[in-house]
Amino acid sequence: MLKIGVIGCGAIGKEHIKRLMYLVPGAQVVACADFYPEAAQKTAAMFQVPTVYQTGEELIGASEVEAVVITSADDSHFAYTLAAVKLGKQVFCEKPLALTASECEEIIAEEVKQGRRLVQVGFMRRYDPGYAKMKEIIDSGELGAPLMIHACHRNVFQSEGFQTEMGITNVAIHELDICRWLLGDEYKKAQVLKVKQSGRSTKGYDNPQIVLLETEDGSRIDVELQVCDAYGYDIQCQVVCEKGTINLPDPASVIMRAEARCSTELLTDWAKRFIEAYDIELADWVNAVEKGELTGPSSWDGYAACVAADALNRSRGTETFLPIEMIEKPGLYQ
Numbered sequence: 001m002l003k004i005g006v007i008g009c010g011a012i013g014k015e016h017i018k019r020l021m022y023l024v025p026g027a028q029v030v031a032c033a034d035f036y037p038e039a040a041q042k043t044a045a046m047f048q049v050p051t052v053y054q055t056g057e058e059l060i061g062a063s064e065v066e067a068v069v070i071t072s073a074d075d076s077h078f079a080y081t082l083a084a085v086k087l088g089k090q091v092f093c094e095k096p097l098a099l100t101a102s103e104c105e106e107i108i109a110e111e112v113k114q115g116r117r118l119v120q121v122g123f124m125r126r127y128d129p130g131y132a133k134m135k136e137i138i139d140s141g142e143l144g145a146p147l148m149i150h151a152c153h154r155n156v157f158q159s160e161g162f163q164t165e166m167g168i169t170n171v172a173i174h175e176l177d178i179c180r181w182l183l184g185d186e187y188k189k190a191q192v193l194k195v196k197q198s199g200r201s202t203k204g205y206d207n208p209q210i211v212l213l214e215t216e217d218g219s220r221i222d223v224e225l226q227v228c229d230a231y232g233y234d235i236q237c238q239v240v241c242e243k244g245t246i247n248l249p250d251p252a253s254v255i256m257r258a259e260a261r262c263s264t265e266l267l268t269d270w271a272k273r274f275i276e277a278y279d280i281e282l283a284d285w286v287n288a289v290e291k292g293e294l295t296g297p298s299s300w301d302g303y304a305a306c307v308a309a310d311a312l313n314r315s316r317g318t319e320t321f322l323p324i325e326m327i328e329k330p331g332l333y334q
């Protein structure tokens with residue numbers, strides 16, 4: 001049984017604790033912590049977690065905690081991941097791995113020093129059956145080479161304190177990972193555009209934005225980003241190949257016919273959209289930790305997404321594509 005400590009008892013923290021306690025074989029949540037200790041207490045009571053630590057650092061250092069799941073706010077991921085890796089503990093860190101590429105480099109350096117993979121990043125879309133099937137078709141070569149990707153990430157709501165840059169580091173980070181994974185390619189150039197703004201969005205941050213990327217192999221990617229106030233939570237992805245296109249399937253939904261209309265319901269947030277993917281990713285992580293062979297999204301993948309995110313945020317307002325330069329890939333991640 002893998003003994004896990006979870007830092008961050010908010011929306012996804014609670015979901016992951018529930019999964020690890022009641023769904024994933026071989027896992028047990030033995031401790032939790034939150035910036036607000038009462039949030040941790042409440043969550044512990046809800047899911048029978050035996051110990052609550054006052055801080056994330058105490059939880060990481062606790063002797064009974066063998067592996068750490070980080071589901072606290074984006075700006076806390078770097079320090080917690082680094083602290084756990086320094087102790088040689090396994091980490092599952094929700095996306096993003098850090099807020100900047102240079103922070104990811106520090107994590108990579110420490111992991112390389114430890115001599116084995118200790119980090120998996122929560123890029124759960126890789127475990128979604130729809131994206132997985134798309135990758136299988138691309139890799140089979142059946143449709144020829146992939147030429148471009150058109151993607152959309154549309155949200156209804158973001159919490160207080162959201163900022164324009166977070167459109168990239170918190171929201172588009174999923175596309176920055178999934179597109180390079182689908183294509184098996186790295187990014188060469190990136191640009192973000194502030195386009196005509198939605199009159200529905202009056203929160204003081206850019207909405208919508210368009211992310212443009214070019215890969216080493218010359219494939220082009222465009223991502224329409226509506227961080228809030230969209231008609232629903234809607235994730236779209238189309239890969240255009242030489243001989244045909246591949247589209248991400250929508251989640252299953254019944255078709256209702258009534259009052260001279262035919263309709264299907266849409267989701268309004270992320271929680272249910274990739275529910276199967278979250279289940280599979282955590283089961284895969286626990287199993288891989290037990291076997292000592294991590295294969296899921298690595299620190300390198302977290303870094304690659306952050307390098308692109310850095311370039312995108314630097315490009316805002318410059319009207320130019322910025323080059324993307326990565327450090328040499330350590331052997332650990334080959």
Ligand SMILES: NC(=O)C1=CN([C@@H]2O[C@H](COP(=O)(O)OP(=O)(O)OC[C@H]3O[C@@H](n4cnc5c(N)ncnc54)[C@H](O)[C@@H]3O)[C@@H](O)[C@H]2O)C=CC1
Nearest residue numbers: 008009010011012013034035036071072073074076094095
């Ligand atoms: N893979 C995915 O699809 C998703 C990933 N996420 C990621 O998961 C993380 C949490 O997101 P949500 O649960 O939606 O946020 P949330 O705001 O509902 O929960 C975050 C929790 O972490 C706590 N927290 C914040 N800073 C902390 C710190 N320094 N130390 C300890 N606790 C701290 C907060 O008090 C709160 O209880 C974020 O990094 C987010 O990007 C969130 C939703 C979906």
Ligand SMILES: O=C1[C@@H](O)[C@H](O)[C@@H](O)[C@H](O)[C@H]1O
Nearest residue numbers: 095155158170171174227270
């Ligand atoms: O990771 C997530 C949230 O943090 C983010 O705010 C949403 O926009 C994403 O769709 C969701 O998957």
